[in-house]
Amino acid sequence: MFVLPTVLARRKRTAAALLVTGGILAAGALGPVAAADPVQLPSLGSAGLSIPGLGSLMPQPAATPRLASVANFRDVAGTDGGYVTTTGRHLQRGVFYRSNALTPDAADLKTLEGLHLRAIYDVRTDQEVAQAPDATLPGVKYVHIPILAGDLYAAAMAVRTPEEAMKFMQDMNRSFVTDAANRAGFEQLLTDLANTPGPQVFHCTSGKDRTGWASMLLQSVAGVPEATIMKDYLATNDYLAAQNAKTYQSLVASKGQAAADALKPMLGVDASFLQAGLDQIKTSYGTVDNYLTAGLGLDQSTLAKLRAKLVR
Template identity: 35%
Template sequence: MTNQAAGPLSTAPNFRDLGGHTTRSGARVRTGVAFRSDALDRLDAADMRMLGDLGVRQVIDLRTSFERASKPDALPEGADYAVLDVQGDHSTGADLVEVLTDPARAEAVFGDGGATSFMHEVNRVLVTAEDARAGYAEVVRRIAAGAGATVVHCSAGKDRTGWAAALVLELVDVPREAVVADYLASNDRLSGIQASMRAACERSGVDPALIEPMTKCRRAYLDEAYAEVERAFGSFEGYIRDGLGLDSPTIEALRGRMLG
């Protein structure tokens, strides 16, 4: 169960509270501590006020330099802004834009199951890449130590942010099925992003069906991340300890903030 009372923001439809879940031991995950979102570049005055009312004091941006430069965040007054590029600050975003303006290249890259394979690869990289591991560890540290509420976001708020949300919920012992449900909840909030991607494809002559697997959350994508955890680190505990380097005091601090 997830508490959605705080959102979504009208200009960030995938904004929502990570609180409201029940842990395996019966504890309740506090609302108002950590939020997940899509990009914050479109915030209007009303939504900016809402972030202030929610006590947001920290915004964590997981996007690449290309994404940040093209659509810089609008930030609530006084909020700390942290860039934690979990894709190594490379040009993935720019490359994707270029691919989607070239019908032949798009067919070569994303046709014949290529888009689905791409999404599986993305989820593996988010687990094992050095920049991703450093970034996600810092997400946990910042939420654990933060004064006020924290918003973690990327562009659509589904993949990079989805793994951040899964990590935090796992660390506070939310059952796996509830973590998966939170991940899949993005699908009901992405119609605007999906429509804009279809329109961009149509303008450039790219078949929108090619990129459809990239516009959705599928359980198989998240399962691929968990499988990568097992392959690379043996267990989720191994991932936390050896992959992210998180110590017990940090995890206890996170639970102290997140659990009521």
């Protein structure tokens, strides 16, 4: 099992919360970064998963709100008319939302209630949840699906250079493919998203790594082009820019310049993070399609339900 180091003493909780808020998620080394050709994200609609007539004709909802206290809250389908698929169709907005931890202020809580969410999927570890529990939304089902395990603070503190931080993040994305427990978590998440009616949101701590991977999978199921998927993944750096700048300055003050610079790559995302996981898919399964079916164990019915929700 892909496990982060054991829990530290409660006296380190404040520093741990700071690091987790900044998205410093790291794990033990899984070996050197292997050079590989960028994997081609297949259009699943043209790779054996095409189900004619399943696209929704629902009207697009109003623009997804930007939340002041939940900075990385956004729609998996993108903005405006929704991302365009390789077949020229559009993703349906207002179905699946992605986010960082749902700890909104009063104004943002009211906005979230107005989205009529049916379910919240929290993929953080037990320790992350204990440090910053999600807000309770009336009538919304809360489902905890832990992906990754262990003490994120201890893992972060093992990093000594920016290069090590980059490698840790790349290794984490590889573990979404190689680690059975992580694959089981993503399988449960996608299955629940497929079978639960109404708008839903899934999130980790900063909404960028585990959440970014799940978003990539949903967009791949819908047939979104690989360039669009990567652009959406990297948009985290814009959404979290202000928050990450504050976290970085806090790290400088508490840990010193050298430590802050070493940890800085963990605050945002880099194309190499997602690409490392995609390259691992190519090595282990050949295609995203095979990863979804052979790796996660999703059946064609579940994938068809997801595509029906995602594409209009």
